Amino acid sequence: MPIRNSLNIGDAKITLIEEMVMPTSVKWLLPEYPEPYGLLEKATPWLKPNYINEKGHLLQSIHSWVVEVDGMKVVIDTGIGDSKNRQSEGFEGWHMKQGTYLQDLENAGIPADSVDFVINTHLHQDHAGWNTKLVEKTWVPTFNNARYKIVAPEWDYWTSDEIGPIPIIEDSVLPVFKENLVDLVSADYKLSDSITFEPSHGHTPGHVCINISSQNQTAIITGDLLHNPIQCAAPEARPTFDKDAAPARKTRISFLEKYANTETLILGTHFHHPAAGVIRKDNNFYRYESVD
Numbered sequence: 001m002p003i004r005n006s007l008n009i010g011d012a013k014i015t016l017i018e019e020m021v022m023p024t025s026v027k028w029l030l031p032e033y034p035e036p037y038g039l040l041e042k043a044t045p046w047l048k049p050n051y052i053n054e055k056g057h058l059l060q061s062i063h064s065w066v067v068e069v070d071g072m073k074v075v076i077d078t079g080i081g082d083s084k085n086r087q088s089e090g091f092e093g094w095h096m097k098q099g100t101y102l103q104d105l106e107n108a109g110i111p112a113d114s115v116d117f118v119i120n121t122h123l124h125q126d127h128a129g130w131n132t133k134l135v136e137k138t139w140v141p142t143f144n145n146a147r148y149k150i151v152a153p154e155w156d157y158w159t160s161d162e163i164g165p166i167p168i169i170e171d172s173v174l175p176v177f178k179e180n181l182v183d184l185v186s187a188d189y190k191l192s193d194s195i196t197f198e199p200s201h202g203h204t205p206g207h208v209c210i211n212i213s214s215q216n217q218t219a220i221i222t223g224d225l226l227h228n229p230i231q232c233a234a235p236e237a238r239p240t241f242d243k244d245a246a247p248a249r250k251t252r253i254s255f256l257e258k259y260a261n262t263e264t265l266i267l268g269t270h271f272h273h274p275a276a277g278v279i280r281k282d283n284n285f286y287r288y289e290s291v292d
């Protein structure tokens with residue numbers, strides 16, 4: 001898949017490495033929303049042409065954002081991964097996938113062994129998959145020279161008795177712990193002068209957004225606080241995979257309110273290319289305006 005936009009926020013260079021694109025629908029994303037077609041109609045003028053296809057399907061992307069700043073390379077979210085057994089729980093094309101992700105990273109000038117830090121906004125299977133790769137039937141850390149920053153409440157949740165053993169933890173997180181490359185951090189952790197975590201639990205218990213600030217410019221990586229720009233028009237609606245609906249709704253609405261009509265660049269973790277834009281609010285209605 002292609003390497004997508006490379007953009008700058010002050011001194012930070014930000015690159016999107018696309019792993020997969022999949023079409024979805026409003027009905028799938030927001031199953032409880034009473035008028036999916038009305039919502040689609042309302043948002044289509046500004047979803048077009050980047051975030052919706054000619055059949056009226058929403059376009060979702062799975063990708064990593066890589067930030068180069070403060071003398072370090074940081075990968076934020078690691079997609080699905082190759083060779084992962086996702087038969088029981090994944091989507092079409094995820095199970096035992098083979099792709100060009102590592103080659104794409106290298107082509108972008110970011111070979112895996114040059115990465116200094118890996119951040120998972122949360123530990124869903126489309127955000128932590130490339131934490132590891134398969135080498136001679138063993139899962140080993142993909143980014144073998146990196147420290148992996150995982151939010152402690154997120155880790156606690158996925159390893160609690162309530163959840164029990166699940167594949168993403170077994171094949172993509174525990175092997176990184178085994179090599180002593182993980183630091184459990186707080187949800188408001190500051191990685192460097194330019195990169196800080198913003199707590200945004202709800203989608204999962206330790207979910208975070210990632211703020212990048214440099215030279216008076218700011219961008220924020222959404223994680224799954226938003227899955228698709230159409231949610232700007234229906235922030236109260238519960239998306240399929242939000243664990244705790246009420247706090248997720250609250251953080252989503254206050255996020256939109258905070259960044260609406262500002263110059264903060266919103267970098268979507270599942271937004272189709274170009275996954276960069278700003279939030280605008282007029283007549284009590286939020287929308288997303290992409291920036292090419």
Ligand SMILES: [Zn+2]
Nearest residue numbers: 124126127224
């Ligand atoms: Zn996701």
